[in-house]
Amino acid sequence: MSTGLMARTGHDSPMALLRAQSVYVAFAALIVIDLIFTPGFRNVFVIRNLLFEAAPVILVTLGQSLAIGTRGIDLSVGSTMGLAAAVMALALPGGSWLAVAAGVGAGLVVGMINGGLIAALDINPLISSLALLVAARGTAEALLDGSRVSLPTGGLFDALGIGAVWIVPTVAIIALAIAGLVAFLVRTTMFGRYVLFIGANKAAAMIAGIKVRRTLLLVYAASGVLAGLAGVFAAARLGASDPNYIGVNYELDAIAAAVIGGTPLSGGRISILGGVFGVLLLQVLGASFIMNDINFSYAQILKAVFIVGALYLQRAGG
Amino acid sequence: MSVSGTSAAVRAEGAAPERRARLIALIQSRGAIGVLVLATIVASLRFPFFPTVANFENIGTAASFLGLVAIGQTFVIILGGFDLSVGSLIGLGSVLAAYALPYGWWAALLVPALAGGAVGLVDGLLIARAGMAPFIVTLAALLGVRGIALVLAKNSLVIATPGVFGLIANGQILGIDNLIWIVLIGFAIAAIVLNRTRYGVAVFAIGGNEEAARMLGVPVARIKVLTYVVSGTLAGLSGALLAAHLSSGISTAGQGEELKSIAAAVIGGVLLTGGVGTMAGALSGVLLLGLIENVIDQIGNLSSYYQNLASGVFLLIAVLIQTVLTRRRR
Numbered sequence A: 001m002s003t004g005l006m007a008r009t010g011h012d013s014p015m016a017l018l019r020a021q022s023v024y025v026a027f028a029a030l031i032v033i034d035l036i037f038t039p040g041f042r043n044v045f046v047i048r049n050l051l052f053e054a055a056p057v058i059l060v061t062l063g064q065s066l067a068i069g070t071r072g073i074d075l076s077v078g079s080t081m082g083l084a085a086a087v088m089a090l091a092l093p094g095g096s097w098l099a100v101a102a103g104v105g106a107g108l109v110v111g112m113i114n115g116g117l118i119a120a121l122d123i124n125p126l127i128s129s130l131a132l133l134v135a136a137r138g139t140a141e142a143l144l145d146g147s148r149v150s151l152p153t154g155g156l157f158d159a160l161g162i163g164a165v166w167i168v169p170t171v172a173i174i175a176l177a178i179a180g181l182v183a184f185l186v187r188t189t190m191f192g193r194y195v196l197f198i199g200a201n202k203a204a205a206m207i208a209g210i211k212v213r214r215t216l217l218l219v220y221a222a223s224g225v226l227a228g229l230a231g232v233f234a235a236a237r238l239g240a241s242d243p244n245y246i247g248v249n250y251e252l253d254a255i256a257a258a259v260i261g262g263t264p265l266s267g268g269r270i271s272i273l274g275g276v277f278g279v280l281l282l283q284v285l286g287a288s289f290i291m292n293d294i295n296f297s298y299a300q301i302l303k304a305v306f307i308v309g310a311l312y313l314q315r316a317g318g
Numbered sequence B: 001m002s003v004s005g006t007s008a009a010v011r012a013e014g015a016a017p018e019r020r021a022r023l024i025a026l027i028q029s030r031g032a033i034g035v036l037v038l039a040t041i042v043a044s045l046r047f048p049f050f051p052t053v054a055n056f057e058n059i060g061t062a063a064s065f066l067g068l069v070a071i072g073q074t075f076v077i078i079l080g081g082f083d084l085s086v087g088s089l090i091g092l093g094s095v096l097a098a099y100a101l102p103y104g105w106w107a108a109l110l111v112p113a114l115a116g117g118a119v120g121l122v123d124g125l126l127i128a129r130a131g132m133a134p135f136i137v138t139l140a141a142l143l144g145v146r147g148i149a150l151v152l153a154k155n156s157l158v159i160a161t162p163g164v165f166g167l168i169a170n171g172q173i174l175g176i177d178n179l180i181w182i183v184l185i186g187f188a189i190a191a192i193v194l195n196r197t198r199y200g201v202a203v204f205a206i207g208g209n210e211e212a213a214r215m216l217g218v219p220v221a222r223i224k225v226l227t228y229v230v231s232g233t234l235a236g237l238s239g240a241l242l243a244a245h246l247s248s249g250i251s252t253a254g255q256g257e258e259l260k261s262i263a264a265a266v267i268g269g270v271l272l273t274g275g276v277g278t279m280a281g282a283l284s285g286v287l288l289l290g291l292i293e294n295v296i297d298q299i300g301n302l303s304s305y306y307q308n309l310a311s312g313v314f315l316l317i318a319v320l321i322q323t324v325l326t327r328r329r330r
Helices: A014-020 A022-037 A044-069 A077-090 A096-119 A125-143 A155-161 A170-188 A190-200 A202-207 A212-238 A250-260 A272-291 A296-316 B003-012 B018-046 B053-078 B086-103 B105-128 B134-152 B163-170 B178-196 B198-208 B210-215 B220-246 B257-267 B279-298 B306-329
Strands: none
Touching (some): A044 A212, A170 A212, A170 A272, A190 A212, A202 A212, B053 B220, B086 B257, B105 B220, B163 B178, B198 B220, B210 B220, B257 B279, B279 B306
């Protein structure tokens, strides 16, 4: 299900096939286990809540997948979410639509700075996004003086925070639609080819005349915009802009989800569908522990085991 | 001392620009010390609260926990890897110290160090033997170790620290806080190990060119595993000292320290591409971050949130300068 530069030969062994699809197998297994053992898992409210939580993570995972596809990384997405929420709170007097636009715009600014540093100045993505992780969180806290600002009820924020079509939240529909768009971009456009080519061999991509810098700038700008939107979603769900809370550690979840889903850190291959299921897997995993009254900390340990296991399988798959 | 940095630069250049190349390499490896001295002078002139012995001791003790972790991180980065697990190991170390203290002060130091070493061993084996990416292995360890710390202690465990354990972290020798002694001696030993032992040479060799090091007979896997064990052990120890200093084991302690330690090393001229770096530089990076925090903390009209902003901008400037310098060297 992943899009790589090399086409698959079509002669994969059953084990290799299982490896490539491990995230879907693991997700299906977890769902079956939950349906049998977890009390109340069938409740539609549970599923709806899960999807509410998953929507922002899916958005940052999409940007992360693009960055990882170019053999980069974006550690700034969690803090960018916090900054977007803070800017949105400041822009509230201009109306909710303007506030949302300002939040997404803040994400774009962070993404452009990050992309500019990486593309134009050749700075290691890990370091530039690490600096922005620290700086964006600090800016978010400074803007709101570290305090939580409540969002107005009704209107747009209710539509994002509690709006749903049956069991599917509006934000999840938006996130999945964007995921489809990104998957389309990666699969069928020149932009997608460039991203994968840069990830597979940056030097060769430059020699081949690919606009490496422009592509990298676009990738990180996109990651910033998606993180900005994720911050808006998370704040709307919370009903408040909390600069200390929104987006904290989301970059780690996004990286984990992307890797579990089959986007290797070595670049050149992206699996958007796998990433989405990686997010769902991690979310359901966390929820299963909570609903069984098991200390949530165990979920974190199991998450770690999952990440290592997924990576180990990918390694074995070559 | 940064053998690889200077020699590579010298080899690449002719005789005339040689002096220039050497100067650039010097800025690259020793620039952080210069900036630290400069920042100290400026801060001393600008802020009357800054240049006091008590304040310098404050900076030193506050930076000592990061300092210990930065030693291990510097080894790992020169080797060409990362260790994201160290922040969580500080939390686990402090909780384990609290649990082990009833058995003696030595147990409260030994158990966290061993636990940290064990996590480092697992990380190292997965990276060196199974060929997995350091970033994702230690990221998983970051999550898993924090989970274990939270399972062991949901809230902070208050411990009584009279006696030796408390003395280690809060006492003084020759009028200087023990924590400062510990971290300074740690950096001194690390600098000797890095520059004067076969292990240190191997670390530089692997970070510079892993394939070449392997062909020269360097036991790459063993050196890698050992380096992650060292990093984990130091992080566990740092957590134990934190517990002694604060009289409590705190499972959430050390969050973000992994990123700070990487930042400190990079500010200190340790190249993320591996093979280049000095312990003196890393120490300067640690102290610079500590200085920024200290100054911002004490300027009344600036909220502490600007600490993060300042640290982030500072890191960016440091990396920008480095990037420009290394590019010119090529």
